[in-house]
Amino acid sequence: MQHATILLNKWLDYRTRFGFSEWLSNHYLDVDLMTLANLNDFAEDKNIRARAGLLIDAVLYEMALNNFHGLFGSTHGRTYNRSLTGGEKETTAPIMKLMLGVGIYNSSKCMGAVCLATSKYRCPAIIESIATDYTHTLYDKERQSINVSDAPKYGLSFNDELDNQLFWGMQEFIHPDAINMSQKVSEKYDVWPYKNYDFYKAQYQYQINKYGKIVNPNLDRYALSEANIQTYRTNDFMLSSVQDYRPGAPGYQQHIWQASLGINAVVFTNHPGETTPNPVGKESSPAYWAGNKTLPRAVQYKNVLICVYNIDPKDPAPFSHAYFPRNAFNEVIEQGHWVFGRKADGYVALYSQNTLEWRQDAQGQPNEVRTSSPQNIWVCEAGSKKQWKNFNAFVKALTASHIDCDGLLVKYNSPSIGETQFGWTVPLLIKGQAIATNNYPRFDNQYGKTAFTAKKMVINYKKQKLVLDFANGRRSGN
16 A cells, blocks of 8 residues: 555646646546546545545546537547547547536446446536536637656656656657666566667667757657647537647657537548558557547647648658548538538538548448648638528638648638638748647636646636645535
């Protein structure tokens, strides 16, 4: 118990300060909540029980902010094909239904839901209210995880074995600042996340010899570093993304962005890790739909997103593509480089810099829109009947808008947010003003603003208030 208590308190401290490196995962939050529910119910240490309960509150708050009528349709730090191409297959769906009252019970494999169903834990009513209030537009910004290079400013050491566990939890096994301790721990305990540490050290030394410094520390495709997230939600659509996340680096299971209009009516892009889809259970990582072999550079401003791919032309899959399940929408219209979809009163538009081609899946369903170019700019804009009165007006406005791509730079005069500029090497500009894409607070939305690493979180909704005091292990409010 003494040994476990030290490690548990470290882990709980990391999670309350930094969130989860596998941000908003529609698979692994199930594992986290299973663990936390058991600690909340059975830990003999009262402090650990209290801290675990507060962290469940924080996780459910994240799920409340990032659900669309029960679909966990956000960006994800880790996910799989089956969840992205069918929201009813999300491992976290039963947790969403049980705790927040939206979504569906779908799987006997969700141990988090089982543990919470038999637990004494109860979700605060204010979190349930936020989860199910789709009548008000939600614009949430949040930050999860850290960059390894920033560790000292958070009081963490590259030479401390316990702090190294945080970096391993981020899967940052070979980051140049962590690699020495990582190798030392591997050899001390005979565990080998990597057996070729010296190979990566040589790569860093090569960069130093050539450039005078390390110019590319992002060699690890598994790494889950600082994630700055935006989610914009209305009653009719939700658009969510991680901002400017490790562009050009090798990727794993990171899901960069998604537009959600229904449980199956979703749109997103990726650079596939497979040239053709493998059967469920035999997927590679990254897979055909889940993850990116080469991470793009994506940014979002409210209901508009731009995603830029810069893929090696020699890659086995030298293209990016969009998941756009045609039959999940009530209407689909194609005009030039645009594809438009309507689901109920929600609208989505997807633009490709290069010519598009529709493809069918193994069942003959048209669900893929592909461009053959290794370099491509995708633009997504979401809207609704409330905003545009009808779908045709939305289509007409966007096809008439000026959009110009020059290499990997795009200038787009969005009908909803105005003049927008972005590219592989330039910042996001909205009406000429640079928009920050990093250093977000832990949470920033109409329900409250929580500083990153804050020891207290205050959530307000109408006349309700919830205070999560992580430092003292107390929950209060009305």
